[in-house]
Amino acid sequence: MAIELRTPRQVEEMRPAGRFVAEVLTRLVEAADVGVNLLELDALAHAMIRDRGAESCYIDYHPSFGAMPFGKVLCTSVNDAVLHGLPHSYKLADGDLLSLDFAVSVDGWVADSAVSTIVGTPNPDDVRLIDTTQQALAAAIAVARPGNKLGDISAAIGDVARDAGYSVNTQFGGHGVGRTMHGDPHVPNDGRAGRGLPLKPGLVIAIEPWLLASTDEIVMDADGWTIRSADGSRGAHSEHTIAVTDDEPIVLTARD
Template sequence: MIELFNDREIDAMRPAGVFVGEVLTALRAAAGVGVNLLELDALAAKMIAERGATSCYVDYHPSFGAMPFGKVLCTSVNDAVLHGLPYDYVLANGDLLSVDFACSVDGWVADSATSVAVGTARPEDLALIRTTEVALEAGIAAAVVGNKMGDISAAIGDVARAAGLSVNLQFGGHGVGRTMHGDPHVSNDGRPGRGLPLKAGLVIAIEPWFMHGTDEIYTDPDGWTLRSADGSRGAHSEHTIAITPDGPLVLTAR
């Protein structure tokens, strides 16, 4: 079911968005050569506890997951491109790390993701990260009353194609509110002028994620982590936004 939220409810979502942004800012600062993925997860868990928030990931068990996720972050490194389950891995110079984080504050959810090059960055990785960021900006700009969902998707896909990238359509953005994943689905490619009419009060996560050399993925033996089929690296950018009469409101700005 697609929900539309009133101004009071969207205001109530703001603390969750601010907190998610704060956690991702802290994680970007903490991620560096020699840092273990489990340390990053522990940092986020500590911030959740101190804030009195609730993780959306620990007990999360959708049909595509092998078991409840069990951690508070998705940490995807290099060819791990989405849903990376944190494990005992120490970040190395030149790694490409994507971090996805969602939590609930006072019963309202926010969801956001960011990618960062660890240590000495590869120029092609920086370009890939920037492409996801530009695509996110384009998708947000299209999230206005009177447009269609296809306008958001097409804006994202146009940026990917301009960079010479293909787009995986298995996973994309989604509705956000009292739960982390709801309707509608927000594809990372589509046709302008098609699909759901965008109305004030719709709250969605827009999340472009691209890979260097393919649009095909497979599931790691851990039952969660998605990896590129050809071993190429991926990057991921995401914000939770509310569509308002005055334009898109980024709830997870940082």
């Protein structure tokens, strides 16, 4: 496991990427409305990337599980899709649960964040699901301090999820962030407190709890990217890039 710790100066250099990712996600949530096509949201994100002079982390991304390079700059996961949703021609409908995941490089530093929102009329079950991912993320960030272990972050997520009655899938989770989008360490969404990597100042990670309403089993679409619940239940996803410091963790992708 090759884990790089960032200097305080490097963490400061990562702030513009975090601010830009937050700005784009805020704009996308505002734009997501009934009748808006997922491809329009991707085009909006693409235009903002060009205007900023940033570089997409997704468009040429082709890990071993991907059937092809991603080809878009934004993940758009709708309803029973929860992760890596490949934008396609679909017009958002009233009541859709939309998860947006976005990562870019600005001046050589990466930031990665995700948010779930409801289009039009909210369903209370969807609101609760989204709220739980946000609470799990907040709980995980709160323990991202020197003296704690990586397992404390994972346990915080799992505890919030289980207390709310949800099961947890650990196949996909958080990860190190720096010059590239995905690095060590892997940050599972469940674990045992007091175990694992000691948290040290300069560790920069993306923490990303995601939950499905009534299962922890997933299936993948034929596109080789879009991950859905195995039982058709809805999913939600919340993510921030954070830096461990000598004091409070810094949420680099915090949205206003």
